[in-house]
Amino acid sequence: MADISGLPGFYRIAEADPGRRAVVDTDGTVTTYGELLATVNRVSHGLRERGLGRGDVVAGVLPNGVDAVVMLMATGQIGLYYVPINWHLTAAEIDYIVTDCDAGLVVADPSHAVEGALGGVAELAEGQPETAPDDRSSGAVMWYTSGTTGFPKGVQRPLSDSTPEETVPLYTWFLGEVCDLRPGDGVHLVTSPMYHSSPCAHTMFALHLGHTLVIASKFEPETVLELIDRYRVTNAMMVPTMFHRLLRLPEEVRGRYDVSSLQQVIHTAAACPVAVKKAIMDWWGPVLYEYYGSTESTIAFAVKPGEWLERPGTVGRPAPTFQARILDEDGKELPPGEPGMIYVASNLGGFEYRKDPAKTAASMRGEWYAPGDIGYLDEDGYLFLCDRRTDLIVSGGVNIYPAEIEAALLEHPAVADVAVIGVPDEEWGHTVVALVQPSPGTRPSREELLEHLGPRLARFKHPRVVEFRDELPRTPTGKLSRSRVRQEYLAR
Known part of the structure; x- marks a missing residue:
């Protein structure tokens, strides 16, 4: 050459x-x-x-x-x-x-x-x-x-x-x-x-x-x-x-x-x-x-x-x-x-x-x-990371944003509230977990919600885990407290 x-x-x-x-x-x-x-x-x-x-x-x-x-x-x-x-x-x-x-x-x-x-x-x-x-x-x-x-x-x-x-x-x-x-x-x-x-x-x-x-x-x-x-x-x-x-x-x-x-x-x-x-x-x-x-x-x-x-x-x-x-x-x-x-x-x-x-x-x-x-x-100017931004999920090196998934799930009539978090995973970095509060009188299934996401979000954004909660924690101003959701989930 x-x-x-x-x-x-x-x-x-x-x-x-x-x-x-x-x-x-x-x-x-x-x-x-x-x-x-x-x-x-x-x-x-x-x-x-x-x-x-x-x-x-x-x-x-x-x-x-x-x-x-x-x-x-x-x-x-x-x-x-x-x-x-x-x-x-x-x-x-x-x-x-x-x-x-x-x-x-x-x-x-x-x-x-x-x-x-x-x-x-x-x-x-x-x-x-x-x-x-x-x-x-x-x-x-x-x-x-x-x-x-x-x-x-x-x-x-x-x-x-x-x-x-x-x-x-x-x-x-x-x-x-x-x-x-x-x-x-x-x-x-x-x-x-x-x-x-x-x-x-x-x-x-x-x-x-x-x-x-x-x-x-x-x-x-x-x-x-x-x-x-x-x-x-x-x-x-x-x-x-x-x-x-x-x-x-x-x-x-x-x-x-x-x-x-x-x-x-x-x-x-x-x-x-x-x-x-x-x-x-x-x-x-x-x-x-x-x-x-x-x-x-x-x-x-x-x-x-x-x-x-x-x-x-x-x-x-x-x-x-x-x-x-x-x-x-x-x-x-x-x-x-x-x-x-x-x-x-x-x-x-x-x-x-x-x-x-x-x-x-x-x-x-x-x-x-x-x-x-x-x-x-450190003293020599080398950076050490403590944590990613609170809401960001990094799975397989790809950024996944909880708000986007939450917005899509909230379009389902049986979803009253939802929190999406990233849970540490040895291979992928994070696993996407959705914690769903159903609307009163409804009992949606995991399969039903994933089917709902099909035309709305790419598959790599779909939660791998969907769990149901009677109520999700909120701050005094009414804002969803994702940090509390994450802490409670990991504590379990």
């Missing part, structure tokens, strides 16, 4: 080394950098032909695969916002996001029926030239994330007037500082759905670093080991649930696969138990890199393997360009070792929730953003 270490990102790498392997798709099909760039350029022209210009929005309901990659890179060079949508959502949930983001165009895989959507990228690319579009400028991904209201909001960042070649080097430098990822002949394994922010971002930046993408359609422990072995994977992004499942494989299965090629396995999205992380590094070596942040803050804290082994349990120190503070409820800064609300700030650029200035303002204290978690800094 050619030396691409000095080239500023995917588009220039593809021009300089078109035969370089870019993508190994879920079915094993290989796409080169030159072939990928040709399709990306054709789709960029196709988007413009349909009247989409700088600042407009394109949404994609696409499973992991080369089409999802094409949409990221095509919108990324013509100043568009791209909204990747979770294909597991119901039609109503998808429609809400499409409407809220004002998508000028929706591209969906033919297996996912989305009204008014184009069936894949081929329709956009048809008849278009393979040359680079004129007036190129950097686009941005606008990920949708739910808030405590249960309604997803787009996290929107200002667009740059610069070309990708002018903006990408800053971000590849940042990723190198945090994760030791460098331009070259690396191989990145995509293990998670690309509609999530971290897997999506790592997919893009693997290409900007000249790496090969090996895409798994979904996470299966032995399949992932086989792909690491076969393609000599050097880096991947995972969540702690995956580590749980990998460690549960029998020793003889683990021993079949050579994982010595791994150099960086980055994990985020949920707290990883110390014993689990140590067990993975005993198996794979000191290759686990961790960062903590959110869709809004991006990577705010990071820790490399050696640092973590010296301070087990930390999620790291502030990443480059970031500052951190721990404040009490009155906004007073707390000393090392004392838990409080985490606030971060960075000069990398801010964000806003699309069409929701009130929500944007509520998440900030001046220039400081609160991810909503409680933690403390």
Whole structure:
């Protein structure tokens, strides 16, 4: 392969080394950098032909695969916002996001029926030239994330007037500082759905670093080991649930696969138990890199393997360009070792929730953003998390918001009141539990309520446990006391 270490990102790498392997798709099909760039350029022209210009929005309901990659890179060079949508959502949930983001165009895989959507990228690319579009400028991904209201909001960042070649080097430098990822002949394994922010971002930046993408359609422990072995994977992004499942494989299965090629396995999205992380590094070596942040803050804290082994349990120190503070409820800064609300700030650029200035303002204290978690800094500035925000459930590395589930259950006539909580689970992080107070004179069943949720919420949001209560605790003002619900449930 050619030396691409000095080239500023995917588009220039593809021009300089078109035969370089870019993508190994879920079915094993290989796409080169030159072939990928040709399709990306054709789709960029196709988007413009349909009247989409700088600042407009394109949404994609696409499973992991080369089409999802094409949409990221095509919108990324013509100043568009791209909204990747979770294909597991119901039609109503998808429609809400499409409407809220004002998508000028929706591209969906033919297996996912989305009204008014184009069936894949081929329709956009048809008849278009393979040359680079004129007036190129950097686009941005606008990920949708739910808030405590249960309604997803787009996290929107200002667009740059610069070309990708002018903006990408800053971000590849940042990723190198945090994760030791460098331009070259690396191989990145995509293990998670690309509609999530971290897997999506790592997919893009693997290409900007000249790496090969090996895409798994979904996470299966032995399949992932086989792909690491076969393609000599050097880096991947995972969540702690995956580590749980990998460690549960029998020793003889683990021993079949050579994982010595791994150099960086980055994990985020949920707290990883110390014993689990140590067990993975005993198996794979000191290759686990961790960062903590959110869709809004991006990577705010990071820790490399050696640092973590010296301070087990930390999620790291502030990443480059970031500052951190721990404040009490009155906004007073707390000393090392004392838990409080985490606030971060960075000069990398801010964000806003699309069409929701009130929500944007509520998440900030001046220039400081609160991810909503409680933690403390040690004397050396390393962050230790104490708890997630009170209401958030993190299951399998995915954020689940109780208010959304509660609102859907309250639509059932037999539900008078409901509290949804997350209960600690060794494998998934949290299990979703719904405690239901039936309406007088009714006796709903668990099956009936889950059937009711079917068209309203994606299955990963459905409670695994449904229990019934005569009454749910409330505060003196009448507000549901979820903390008391949780305490009483766990005490039992």
